[in-house]
Amino acid sequence: MKVLPYFVILPLAGSFLVIFIDSVLKDRKVRDTVADILANVIMLTLFILTLTLFGQSCSYFVGGWRPPFGINFLLDGLSHLMLVAVNLIALLSGIFSINYMSQYTARRHYWALFLLMLTGMNGVLLSGDFFNLFVFLEIASVASYALVGFGTEAEELEASFKYMVMGAVASSLVLMAVAVLYSRFGILNMSYISAAMPGESFDWLLKFSLFLFITAFSIKGALVPFHAWLPDAHPSAPAPVSAMLSGVLIETIGIYALTRVIFNVFSYKSILLANLGVISMMVGVLLALGQTDIKRLLAYSSISQVGYIVLGLGLGTPLGIFGALFHLINHSIFKSLLFLNSGSVFYRLKTRDLNSMGGLNKVMPVTGATSLVASLSISGLPPFNGFFSKLIIIIACVQSGHPVLAVWAVIGSVLTLAYFMKVQKLAFFGKLKEINKEIKESPFFMSASVIILAALCLATSFILLPGVRNKILTPAVNAVLNPTNYRMMVYIK
Amino acid sequence: MIYALCFTLILVGLYGITCKKNLIKIILGFIILDYGINLFLILIGFRKDGIAPILDKSMDINTFAATSVDPLPQALVLTSIVIGLAVTALMVALATRIYERYGSFDVTKINKLKG
Numbered sequence: 160m161k162v163l164p165y166f167v168i169l170p171l172a173g174s175f176l177v178i179f180i181d182s183v184l185k186d187r188k189v190r191d192t193v194a195d196i197l198a199n200v201i202m203l204t205l206f207i208l209t210l211t212l213f214g215q216s217c218s219y220f221v222g223g224w225r226p227p228f229g230i231n232f233l234l235d236g237l238s239h240l241m242l243v244a245v246n247l248i249a250l251l252s253g254i255f256s257i258n259y260m261s262q263y264t265a266r267r268h269y270w271a272l273f274l275l276m277l278t279g280m281n282g283v284l285l286s287g288d289f290f291n292l293f294v295f296l297e298i299a300s301v302a303s304y305a306l307v308g309f310g311t312e313a314e315e316l317e318a319s320f321k322y323m324v325m326g327a328v329a330s331s332l333v334l335m336a337v338a339v340l341y342s343r344f345g346i347l348n349m350s351y352i353s354a355a356m357p358g359e360s361f362d363w364l365l366k367f368s369l370f371l372f373i374t375a376f377s378i379k380g381a382l383v384p385f386h387a388w389l390p391d392a393h394p395s396a397p398a399p400v401s402a403m404l405s406g407v408l409i410e411t412i413g414i415y416a417l418t419r420v421i422f423n424v425f426s427y428k429s430i431l432l433a434n435l436g437v438i439s440m441m442v443g444v445l446l447a448l449g450q451t452d453i454k455r456l457l458a459y460s461s462i463s464q465v466g467y468i469v470l471g472l473g474l475g476t477p478l479g480i481f482g483a484l485f486h487l488i489n490h491s492i493f494k495s496l497l498f499l500n501s502g503s504v505f506y507r508l509k510t511r512d513l514n515s516m517g518g519l520n521k522v523m524p525v526t527g528a529t530s531l532v533a534s535l536s537i538s539g540l541p542p543f544n545g546f547f548s549k550l551i552i553i554i555a556c557v558q559s560g561h562p563v564l565a566v567w568a569v570i571g572s573v574l575t576l577a578y579f580m581k582v583q584k585l586a587f588f589g590k591l592k593e594i595n596k597e598i599k600e601s602p603f604f605m606s607a608s609v610i611i612l613a614a615l616c617l618a619t620s621f622i623l624l625p626g627v628r629n630k631i632l633t634p635a636v637n638a639v640l641n642p643t644n645y646r647m648m649v650y651i652k
Numbered sequence: 653m654i655y656a657l658c659f660t661l662i663l664v665g666l667y668g669i670t671c672k673k674n675l676i677k678i679i680l681g682f683i684i685l686d687y688g689i690n691l692f693l694i695l696i697g698f699r700k701d702g703i704a705p706i707l708d709k710s711m712d713i714n715t716f717a718a719t720s721v722d723p724l725p726q727a728l729v730l731t732s733i734v735i736g737l738a739v740t741a742l743m744v745a746l747a748t749r750i751y752e753r754y755g756s757f758d759v760t761k762i763n764k765l766k767g
Contacts, residue, residue, distance in 0.1 A: 290728055297735045301742060308746060313753040314764050320746050321765075324669060327682055327739050334732060335662075335689050341725070342696040391765045 162208060163219040163232040166242065166281040167295075173201040174274035181267040191266045195257045198270040202250040202277070209243045213630060216638075218287060218648055226348045226649045231287040233350075233648050236634025238284045240484060241415050244491045245284065245407045249277050251608040252399035252406075255499050258602040259399055259506060269309065269397075276302035276403065280411045287649065288347045289337045296333060296412050300326045300379075303408055306400045307392045315395040322392035325385070329378035336371035339364055350649040353424045353642055361425075369427060372420045380413020382469060383439040386462050390446070393461065394454035394511070398502020401454060405461040406495030410487055414468055422472075423638075423645040430561070433473030437567045440466030444574040451513045453501045453582065457494070460537065460578070463571060464490045470568065471552040472639075476559045481636050482551030489544040489619055493536040496612040500530040503601040503609065504586065513582065518591030522598040525606045527587040529613040534583055536616045538576035544619040658695060661688035675747045675757040679740065686736040690729050697722030 177194050184190045212234065219232040234242075253273070260269055279299025286292045304326060308319030337347070343364045344352050361369065374385075381389040389409070393401050421427050443463025450456035468490065471483025503526045504519065505511055520527035536543035539550075549572055556565035600606065622631055638644060665688055668681020702721035707713070747757065754762050 290731070294731060294735070297739070301735075301738055304742060304746075308749075311749060313750075316746055316750045316753060317762050317765055320675070320743070320750060320762075323739075323743055323746065324678060324682065327743070328666070328669060328685070330735075330739075331682075331685055331689050335692065338689065338693045338696060338725075341693075341728075345722075347724075 161219070162212070163217070163234055163285055164221070165208065166205060166285060167278055169201050169205060170274040170278040170281065173198060174271040174278070177267050177270045177274070194267050194270050198274060199250070199253045199257070201274065202246065202253045205277075205281075206243075206246040206250045209239070209246050212239055212242075214634065215239075216634070216644075216648065226287070227346050227351050230291060231348070231649060232285040233287040233645075234285060235638040235645065235648060236636070237415070237418070237484075237638040240488065240631065240635040241284050241411060242281065244488050245277070245280050245411060248403060248406045248491055248495050249273075251612055252402045252495065252499070254604050254608040255402070255502065256397075256399040257604045259397065259502055259605060262506065263309065263397065269306075272302045272306050272309075273400070273403075275299075276306065276408070280408065283411055283416060288349055289340060289352070290347050292349075292416065293330070293333050293337055296379075296416070297330055299408065299412055300330060303396075303400075303404060307396045307404075309397055309400070310395070318388075318391035318395035322388045325378055325388040329375045332371045332375035332378075336368040336375065339368040339371065343368070348649065349419070349424050350646050353426070354646045356424070356426060358426075361427075365425070369421075369425055373417070376413050376417040376420070377435070380409050380417065380465055380469075381462055382413075382435055382465065383442040383462065386439070386442070389462060390455055390458040393458040393498075394452065398454075398498055398505060401457075401502070402495035402498040405458065405498060406491040409461065409465060410468070410491060414465065414472070414487065417469075418472060418639060422640070423642045426642045428475045430473060433470050433561070433564060436466045436469030436471075436473050437564055438466070439463065440470065440571045441567060442466075444571050444578075448574065448578050448581075450578075452511050453504070453513055453516075453586065454498070454511050456513075456578065456582065457497050457501060460497075460575065461490075461494055463575065464494065464537070467549065467552055467568065467571070470564065471555060474555050474559050474561070474564075476555055477636060477640060478551060478558060479555035480639050481632060482548055482555050484632060484635050484639075485622065486545075486548035486552060488622070489536065489548050489616075492612060492615050492619060493533045493543075493545060496529060496533040496609060496616065497537070499605070499609050499612065500526050500533065503605055506601055506605070507598045508595065513585040515592070516586040517589045517595075518587075519595070519598070520587045521591050522595065523600050525600055525610065529609040530587060531583060532613040532616050534579035538579050539572045540576070542620055543616050544622075545616075547620055547623055654695060655692075658688055658692045661691065664688075673759050675750065675759065675762075678759070679743050679747060682743065683736070683740060686732075686740075690732055690736070693725045693729050693732065697725035 181190050216235040221230040276299050279295045282295030304323040307322055308316050344355050378385040393405050440463045443459050447456050447459035468483045468487050471479045536545040539545045553565045553568050665681050665685025672678055699721045703719050705720040705723035
């Protein structure tokens with residue numbers, strides 16, 4: 160397929176063009192507008208491109224060189240599902256940024272880094288060999304380190320440095336694991352390595368590299384006990400970037416990469432992952448309960464929701480993986496919506512402290528209503544999407560003979576409801592404070608993007624209908640479960 | 653033997669990152685870790701008394717394959733060094749900005765984030 164490399168080329172070219180245009184144009188207002196339009200047109204194009212690829216699985220050989228000598232891009236059900244989610248959230252965060260980023264200077268640098276991050280994520284999703292996986296992982300990570308520290312306030316720089324040290328160690332571990340695999344197989348192509356895997360019994364080299372991969376991607380995906388950087392890093396970034404980081408970045412370079420390596424390359428199944436997921440889920444929930452900073456609370460909640468996804472994946476049954484991937488899509492939608500809502504509130508009130516909000520429903524009805532939708536979705540109330548995905552994960556736990564895990568999942572869900580009720584009560588219901596009387600609703604583009612996301616919270620429930628499910632989620636589940644398909648992919652042009 | 657030294661280098665780097673209190677020393681720890689891993693990659697492709705992997709017209713393909721070093725890890729290391737450079741540059745830039753804000757490189761004094 161000729162279209163695959165454009166997912167990397169377009170945002171990469173865009174990030175250079177934004178800087179270039181800036182040096183040509185003189186007037187600051189014109190410059191900013193041109194940068195906004197250029198970046199959003201690129202992201203809209205990418206999103207439309209992802210929609211044209213439904214039901215296809217194909218590979219692209221860079222420069223016409225076939226593997227194992229050449230580099231290839233692969234698209235199957237799993238990477239397509241993630242590609243749609245990443246580009247959708249990027250587009251909506253991009254639209255949100257048009258108004259939101261007027262608080263900051265250096266718009267061109269923001270867009271350049273944002274598009275670079277998108278390049279890295281698209282590359283990770285499509286890459287068919289380990290070294291390119293590492294390179295794109297680094298592109299996405301380095302751009303996100305810089306974006307976390309974008310405000311250059313003391314706290315933001317501190318969070319960025321912390322994130323950076325953790326992230327750099329994780330990336331080094333990935334490189335180490337790739338090196339170990341190369342020394343074992345003398346090849347870097349993921350499909351070929353998958354075909355050369357010795358099945359059940361791994362020698363110590365393979366065990367070592369699997370251990371390195373799991374550790375590295377757990378750091379990137381912020382699984383407990385490697386979560387310490389996330390509650391600092393995600394709140395420090397500007398709101399649309401937080402939405403990208405929590406909504407899709409940790410899922411792409413953490414969960415997706417982990418799934419690909421464990422299920423498709425190593426064909427390794429173990430309940431260990433499910434237990435890691437449950438620990439993440441409970442630690443995230445319990446730490447979120449005590450927070451009064453709205454973005455910090457949301458960051459802890461990301462840890463717990465990623466725990467749900469990993470729990471579903473770790474079960475290894477078709478239903479568990481189905482629930483996990485469904486929850487992954489849902490999480491990217493409602494978590495980015497919640498972060499954008501917190502951005503709208505910050506844009507008007509200039510505070511993230513829940514105790515200085517209150518009664519905001521009266522002055523910001525759109526933000527209030529959409530955040531209520533998102534809170535109900537994430538706490539798992541019908542008819543919103545979060546209910547169905549959590550229900551499926553819980554059923555999958557029981558079905559695969561782990562009722563204890565199911566009980567933990569239910570407790571986690573109830574506690575999630577508790578702290579989101581706290582957010583709603585403190586921020587949007589109750590009495591409006593006197594100093595907040597003059598607050599207006601968020602500007603047009605910000606409202607538009609949160610309304611679209613709130614509609615999607617309801618619309619994604621319909622993925623469960625058999626007709627839609629077979630088009631969107633079933634190919635992804637099959638891709639995870641059948642490493643043989645993945646091995647064959649390199650031969651299909 | 654040389655592999656063991658290489659792992660020692662990586663562990664020294666990890667020690668620097670985890671145990672040192674000074675930002676600059678943490679960065680140095682990361683650089684050592686990065687170099688250790690690059691060295692490991694190079695070692696994989698290394699062959700004692702190997703020749704440069706350039707195929708001459710006069711050379712037999714089989715003797716070439718038997719005596720030359722593996723060129724692929726060298727290409728990978730080049731890329732990885734460039735990435736390491738970018739990460740290190742960003743780290744140093746952040747460290748200088750942190751010094752402007754906090755007036756210190758000591759991580760125990762850089763602790764405005766809690767919870």
